[in-house]
Amino acid sequence: MTDLNESTEVEYIMENEEDNASLEWVVEVDEAGERLDKYVTESFADSAVSRTQIQEWIKSGAVLVNGTEAKAKHRLEAGDVITVEVPEPEPAEIIAEPIPLNIVYEDEDVIVINKQRGLVVHPAPGHHSGTVVNALMYHCQDLSGINGSIRPGIVHRIDKDTSGLLMAAKNDAAHASLSAQLKEHTVTRKYIALVHGNLPHDRGTVDAPIGRDSRDRKMFAVTDKNSKHAVTHFSVIERLDDYTVLELQLETGRTHQIRVHMKYIGHPLAGDPMYGRSKTVALNGQALHAAILGFNHPRTNEYLEFEAPIPEDMENVLHSLRQR
Known part of the structure; x- marks a missing residue:
């Protein structure tokens, strides 16, 4: 990772392995002894797949332990490799x-x-x-x-x-x-976000692969295991007390990408119930807004770009911070 004190622009980099074709996890030491169905259910918790559905997958052979079919009640050992081919x-x-x-x-x-x-x-x-x-x-x-x-x-x-x-x-x-x-990566996707802390740099890039969090499979994290390449560019719009307003541009589009990358560099999104800190702003969810979207029209090839104003609830939070 680049030293945060070097200049007004910084690039955060973590090397990535090749993308995997199937879902795969390695059982950690502290997860040993867990039932197979419980382990896989927690791995899909963000998609709300039920334990009953997971058990059906296991019965059908879509879930393997070290390349072999196992029963739902099978107790896992540290180092076991769990592979899931999600059915259509x-x-x-x-x-x-x-x-x-x-x-x-x-x-x-x-x-x-x-x-x-x-x-x-x-x-x-x-x-x-x-x-x-x-x-x-x-x-x-x-x-x-x-x-x-x-x-x-x-x-x-x-x-x-x-x-x-x-x-x-x-x-x-x-x-x-x-x-x-x-x-x-030719679609323009720019977001406005409010993050915790005062970023010392005016702009930067987070280049760090994202995969399942090994400590909590309901979440995602920067990791070199079973991960996919992810790049987010950011620039500072405004600094407000102990918060910073950012414009972020996605180069890739991974699940929870901005939320994970901002947590990774120590500036999680305000109001984020999963990756953020205790609730400090009056929002039902993370302070993140997809503000600009641009693409070439599929029929005419004309470049179109659209902009959506920050929603009222987020604007109210920013106004409150400016009044401090």
């Missing part, structure tokens, strides 16, 4: 629901919305309704099917308690184009 989801009927959407842009190929805090992007165990997908199905009905029946149109996601811009595809050709742009 069962087809599920998505019910169209009249959930209000803040539509920023829409045409025959693409729809861009400004998602409110607290809204889940697509149905998942524990969230079968009340999602962005349910709302999109009611609004436009013609969504791409590349991601299957439970995630029609969804090209990328933002966390439930992160607000801001999200694009969805109305047909498979548009979906393929937008997905390719994401893979090639």
Whole structure:
């Protein structure tokens, strides 16, 4: 890691191994003796997959211990390698629901919305309704099917308690184009965040791979085990007492990427219930907003860029800090 006192720009780097094709974990010493089904259930806790579902996976042979099938009650030993091939989801009927959407842009190929805090992007165990997908199905009905029946149109996601811009595809050709742009890192994704502490540098880069946290598999962490390459660029917008307002630009799009990277450099997001400190701001979730989204239109190739203002609850927090 670069010395934080060297200059006004800093780069945080941790080398990465190659991305793994399947989900795999190594049992730590303090996890020895745990039942296989309990271990795997906790590993999928962020997706709310039930223990009953995990037990079905184990019965079907989708979960292996050291390359061999085992029973749900099997007691694990330190060093055991757990491999999971997640089965394709069962087809599920998505019910169209009249959930209000803040539509920023829409045409025959693409729809861009400004998602409110607290809204889940697509149905998942524990969230079968009340999602962005349910709302999109009611609004436009013609969504791409590349991601299957439970995630029609969804090209990328933002966390439930992160607000801001999200694009969805109305047909498979548009979906393929937008997905390719994401893979090639040509989509502009800029976020505004409030983090704890006063960053001494005006801008910087966090280049550190992200994988499951070995100490708590419900979370993610910077790690060189079973991880994926992740890069986040940041610049300081404003310093407020013991907080800093940042603009962050994603180069990659890993689960919880900004939240994990900010914790890694010692400046977790304010209000983050998972990666942050005790609740210190009046927000139901992390102070993170997807403010700018830009991409080439899948049909015309014209570059489009959209901006969404900071939501009122986050703006109120910033105003309060400025008054101190």
